[in-house]
Amino acid sequence: MLGAIEAGGTKFVCAVGNEAGEIFAREQIPTTIPQETIPKVIEFFKQYPVNAIGIGSFGPINVNRDSPTYGFITSTPKPGWRDYPFVQTIKDTFEVPVGFNTDVNAAALGEAALGAAKGLDSCLYITVGTGIGAGALVQGQLLQGLSHPEMGHILVRRHPEDQYQGKCPYHSDCLEGLAAGPAIEERWGTKGVDLVDRKEVWEMEGYYLAQALMQYVLILSPKKIILGGGVMHQKQVYDSIYKNLKELLNDYVTLPGLENYIVSPSLGDNAGITGSLLLARQALIEA
Amino acid sequence: MLGAIEAGGTKFVCAVGNEAGEIFAREQIPTTIPQETIPKVIEFFKQYPVNAIGIGSFGPINVNRDSPTYGFITSTPKPGWRDYPFVQTIKDTFEVPVGFNTDVNAAALGEAALGAAKGLDSCLYITVGTGIGAGALVQGQLLQGLSHPEMGHILVRRHPEDQYQGKCPYHSDCLEGLAAGPAIEERWGTKGVDLVDRKEVWEMEGYYLAQALMQYVLILSPKKIILGGGVMHQKQVYDSIYKNLKELLNDYVTLPGLENYIVSPSLGDNAGITGSLLLARQALIEA
Numbered sequence: 001m002l003g004a005i006e007a008g009g010t011k012f013v014c015a016v017g018n019e020a021g022e023i024f025a026r027e028q029i030p031t032t033i034p035q036e037t038i039p040k041v042i043e044f045f046k047q048y049p050v051n052a053i054g055i056g057s058f059g060p061i062n063v064n065r066d067s068p069t070y071g072f073i074t075s076t077p078k079p080g081w082r083d084y085p086f087v088q089t090i091k092d093t094f095e096v097p098v099g100f101n102t103d104v105n106a107a108a109l110g111e112a113a114l115g116a117a118k119g120l121d122s123c124l125y126i127t128v129g130t131g132i133g134a135g136a137l138v139q140g141q142l143l144q145g146l147s148h149p150e151m152g153h154i155l156v157r158r159h160p161e162d163q164y165q166g167k168c169p170y171h172s173d174c175l176e177g178l179a180a181g182p183a184i185e186e187r188w189g190t191k192g193v194d195l196v197d198r199k200e201v202w203e204m205e206g207y208y209l210a211q212a213l214m215q216y217v218l219i220l221s222p223k224k225i226i227l228g229g230g231v232m233h234q235k236q237v238y239d240s241i242y243k244n245l246k247e248l249l250n251d252y253v254t255l256p257g258l259e260n261y262i263v264s265p266s267l268g269d270n271a272g273i274t275g276s277l278l279l280a281r282q283a284l285i286e287a
Numbered sequence: 288m289l290g291a292i293e294a295g296g297t298k299f300v301c302a303v304g305n306e307a308g309e310i311f312a313r314e315q316i317p318t319t320i321p322q323e324t325i326p327k328v329i330e331f332f333k334q335y336p337v338n339a340i341g342i343g344s345f346g347p348i349n350v351n352r353d354s355p356t357y358g359f360i361t362s363t364p365k366p367g368w369r370d371y372p373f374v375q376t377i378k379d380t381f382e383v384p385v386g387f388n389t390d391v392n393a394a395a396l397g398e399a400a401l402g403a404a405k406g407l408d409s410c411l412y413i414t415v416g417t418g419i420g421a422g423a424l425v426q427g428q429l430l431q432g433l434s435h436p437e438m439g440h441i442l443v444r445r446h447p448e449d450q451y452q453g454k455c456p457y458h459s460d461c462l463e464g465l466a467a468g469p470a471i472e473e474r475w476g477t478k479g480v481d482l483v484d485r486k487e488v489w490e491m492e493g494y495y496l497a498q499a500l501m502q503y504v505l506i507l508s509p510k511k512i513i514l515g516g517g518v519m520h521q522k523q524v525y526d527s528i529y530k531n532l533k534e535l536l537n538d539y540v541t542l543p544g545l546e547n548y549i550v551s552p553s554l555g556d557n558a559g560i561t562g563s564l565l566l567a568r569q570a571l572i573e574a
Contacts, residue, residue: 060540075541122432122433138425138426138428138430138432139425139426139428139430139431139432141425141426143425143426143507143508144426144508145409145425145426145507145508145509145510146409146508146509146510146542147508147540147541148508149505149506149507149508150505150508150539150540151505151506153505153539154501154502154505154506155443155444155498155501155502155535156442157442157444170537170538170539171535171537171539211442214441214442215441215442215502215506216506218436218437218438218440218441219436219438219441219502219503219506219507220430220432220436220506220507221430221431221432221433221434221435221436221437222432222433223432223433248442248458250457250458251457252437252440252457252458253347253434253437254362254434255433256433
């Protein structure tokens with residue numbers, strides 16, 4: 001039996017299941033401070049005979065196995081989680097192999113194995129929610145270099161009618177600063193779910209996301225792009241993305257029809273937890 | 288003995304050598320039309336008993352081995368080269384394994400094996416010259432997805448004092464449209480080599496290249512970045528790149544000191560041809 005933790009900024013999803021992505025049991029635990037959240041996570045897994053645990057975590061995290069702080073959550077502003085030895089804590093408790101990657105890399109893995117990019121050795125998974133992040137499978141491997149990608153913070157050009165200053169504490173008007181959920185709320189004065197009928201909201205959202213997709217396509221050339229996260233529940237964003245991306249690329253690169261190339265997650269909100277199960281499996285194989 | 292072709296837009300460099308990057312003989316052939324250029328290439332290699340030939344080519348090219356047009360130069364505006372079956376022509380003539388990738392991916396491979404990124408499984412090689420292109424080694428493999436990257440055409444934000452409209456026929460003011468050699472020449476009215484003392488020229492160049500590097504760093508997280516090509520012979524650009532990139536990233540990601548992270552090619556102008564020799568070796572191993 002495999003264990004999986006999708007560690008998000010507001011909640012942890014814990015599950016046990018198998019490598020086919022079948023989930024036998026799951027539980028949600030609020031993300032407060034490690035001293036509260038982690039004991040509940042441990043309690044959950046103590047009920048099951050898990051052979052390995054996979055963690056898809058919010059970041060930034062240290063994924064460099066040669067580093068003394070491998071497996072840590074690193075410079076997060078989230079109280080209590082900065083420099084938290086996540087992998088070591090789980091490993092010491094259960095004495096099983098532990099897989100560790102970003103939540104979005106886990107989701108990319110899940111969608112490539114069992115979802116919208118099934119059978120492909122390359123895909124990009126982007127989440128647009130409280131923040132913006134992306135993970136990628138490249139030639140069959142989860143993308144990693146010096147560290148994991150931080151694709152949500154790339155630069156975009158301002159929409160000519162956008163007066164909003166941006167919400168990113170590091171870069172102000174980077175992609176996340178202009179297009180994540182909190183930016184939508186602050187710009188328009190109310191939450192996205194209450195803006196469903198305001199065409200200009202989603203046109204502008206697509207304007208920014210299309211720019212990001214242009215950069216990702218030109219730099220990574222993914223075989224499939226999957227857009228998840230709360231903001232992407234607003235399906236009207238897709239039309240704006242398709243229209244703006246088509247204009248931006250101007251036929252410079254040959255892509256499949258955009259409607260089949262840029263899609264929703266097949267696994268829905270289960271992409272991350274499914275990918276985390278697969279991280280557990282990888283850890284088991286490598287152990 | 289290995290053969291290598293670095294196929295550029297203005298000249299082909301042909302060489303024979305070994306996997307240590309030693310070059311025994313080389314020749315430059317002007318890039319005119321295939322009917323003139325290719326027979327001279329063939330003539331060169333007929334002098335040597337090559338076991339394999341590696342090609343690092345200008346693009347766009349088809350690197351998808353499952354495609355019926357694998358090994359073709361595809362949608363180039365260069366007269367005569369559109370839909371040219373490059374690999375097949377060389378293979379039919381010499382009946383040896385032929386490796387094929389972009390010129391910049393070849394250069395990335397060369398620098399990672401024998402140059403500035405020696406010993407690393409990850410690097411990014413960017414050329415800034417007549418055009419802008421980049422290749423990358425990711426977890427030990429040359430980056431490829433649906434196709435090869437086209438990183439030179441990413442979007443950048445305009446410098447507030449830049450009135451130049453941009454030179455890219457597809458995207459007007461994308462990175463290549465604003466920062467490649469021809470754009471510098473057209474904006475300032477004379478070639479870059481005659482602008483050495485004009486500080487504002489290289490400050491603006493660094494402003495654009497730093498934005499591109501920010502996107503590449505956040506998306507790919509390369510372990511080393513190598514800047515080649517004619518424009519980068521102007522060493523004063525580096526200071527502007529370091530300064531602007533530091534401001535843009537604002538310590539969001541942890542990087543090594545920029546002076547050691549973003550560097551010139553150790554192989555100088557031989558990065559591409561050396562990488563092409565290594566493509567020949569790969570083809571031989573895979574054959």
